Amino acid sequence: MLVAVLVVAATCGAGYRLLAGGDAAPAAEPTDSRPTVTVQEGTLRRSVRLTGTLGYGAPRTVTGAGDGIVTWLPSAGVTVARGRQLYRVDDAPVTLFYGELPLYRELAVPAPPEPPADDGPPPPPVQYQRGNDVDLVARNLAALGFYDGTTRDATYSGSLVSAVRAWQSARDEEPTGVLGPGNVVVSAGPVRVDGLAAQVGDPAAAPVMTVTTTAKVLTLDLLETDAQDVAPGRRIRVTLGDGTVVRTEVQHVGRPTSSDDGSPATVPVVVRPRTGGALAGAESGPVTAVLVTAAHHDVRHVPVTALLALAGGGYALERPDGTLVPVEIGMVADGEVEVDGIETGASVVVAQ
Known part of the structure; x- marks a missing residue:
């Protein structure tokens, strides 16, 4: 009823x-x-x-890092895929990688320990970097064809650092093997430049642009x-x-x-x-x-x-x-x- x-x-x-x-x-x-x-x-x-x-969709802001100066910006509306430059700082490319978290530290090979003094104890072993950010770099360089090693629980050493240097050389950069937050922007996939927040000549450590999905x-x-x-x-x-x-x-x-x-x-x-x-x-x-x-x-x-x-x-x-x-x-x-x-x-x- x-x-x-x-x-x-x-x-x-x-x-x-x-x-x-x-x-x-x-x-x-x-x-x-x-x-x-x-x-x-x-x-x-x-x-x-x-x-x-x-x-x-809703745009998100890309904020730069480091002490450099913005030297090149794309036009609004262009799309950028993995491995391509999103903008340039100090005339070096800031590249798009795919992933779920940003690079949050500088990745580099530690300096070798000082040799021990006569009859002194041996130096401690080198502690290579590990973590989700290291795995992210490994996965992206593997997808770009520069690396064929492990992408799970990788260490920032050996073949992975060699892959970073090869990738840097291919981009006409100095092959330092060092990679940090100012070198890479991480996104879940390709992005479309929605608008520019910076101009050429502005400091890099500020909002640079807004991006959306493609x-x-x-x-x-x-x-x-x-x-x-x-x-x-x-x-x-x-x-x-x-x-x-x-x-x-x-x-x-x-x-x-x-x-x-x-x-x-x-x-x-x-x-x-x-x-x-x-x-x-x-x-x-x-x-x-x-x-x-x-x-x-x-x-x-x-x-x-x-x-x-x-x-x-x-x-x-x-x-x-x-x-x-x-x-x-x-x-x-x-x-x-x-x-x-x-x-x-x-x-x-x-x-x-």
């Missing part, structure tokens, strides 16, 4: 008719000219319309209240600027952000097409989407204009012969209301 929703009056405005009497009000005079509809059975969905953008990204803006039940994998249909409808699923739900004008908080939601190539050739710009917030399946429903609101409480539908059928109502969505108490296929009168 459905629970009567007493707020339909507020939801539907003047979409229903009010009988002056109570539940026992007399039936209206049959009028063959009055419009009717058929009670339907199916799925009733409540949804909200969303806006968003097709672009390259793939088009669909981002929707949801009210915080609508985003509470949205999780990765949720399916949403998105309409692009040219009218193309793309079936997507939620990839990432961001954090709520509030505007200074007091508007309700919104949540950025990144969605991805369910089929590859769906965004090929699509122009960047605004998009719209429909998010289904609730769905009732296999229910009977009629237009809200078919409802009779009884003054004594409750609701009814009117058959063409004037007979009143009390009904209980449920979900209201897109001008339709869920009803229980009347058979599927029945004809009922609607307000003109």
Whole structure:
């Protein structure tokens, strides 16, 4: 049994008719000219319309390191892949590597220990550097064809340092074998230069540019209240600027952000097409989407204009012969209301 929703009056405005009497009000005079509809059975969905953008996602800032001077910058809009220079400092390239963490220290071979004095104890063994940053360098040089050693629990010595020197020579750099945060920018993949924050001649240890991914990204803006039940994998249909409808699923739900004008908080939601190539050739710009917030399946429903609101409480539908059928109502969505108490296929009168 459905629970009567007493707020339909507020939801539907003047979409229903009010009988002056109570539940026992007399039936209206049959009028063959009055419009009717058929009670339907199916799925009733409540949804909200969303806006968003097709672009390259949120930009992130690239900040330089070291004491050098910026001597070259790319143009906004260019893409940079692994092993390519992103910008130059002191006329030496700052290169893009792929990975999950930045280089956080200088990698170099320790100086050999001083020989012991006569009859003195032997020097301690050389402690070569290890760590995730060393493995990151090993993986990138392997991908670039300069290194064929281990990329797990690697040591910054021997063949790996030789690979660094060979890579530096190939780039017309001095083959020092030393690599630090000022030489490499680490990203999860190729990047697109979104904008420049520095100019040639600026100190390197400052914001240099902003970058984005190279793939088009669909981002929707949801009210915080609508985003509470949205999780990765949720399916949403998105309409692009040219009218193309793309079936997507939620990839990432961001954090709520509030505007200074007091508007309700919104949540950025990144969605991805369910089929590859769906965004090929699509122009960047605004998009719209429909998010289904609730769905009732296999229910009977009629237009809200078919409802009779009884003054004594409750609701009814009117058959063409004037007979009143009390009904209980449920979900209201897109001008339709869920009803229980009347058979599927029945004809009922609607307000003109």
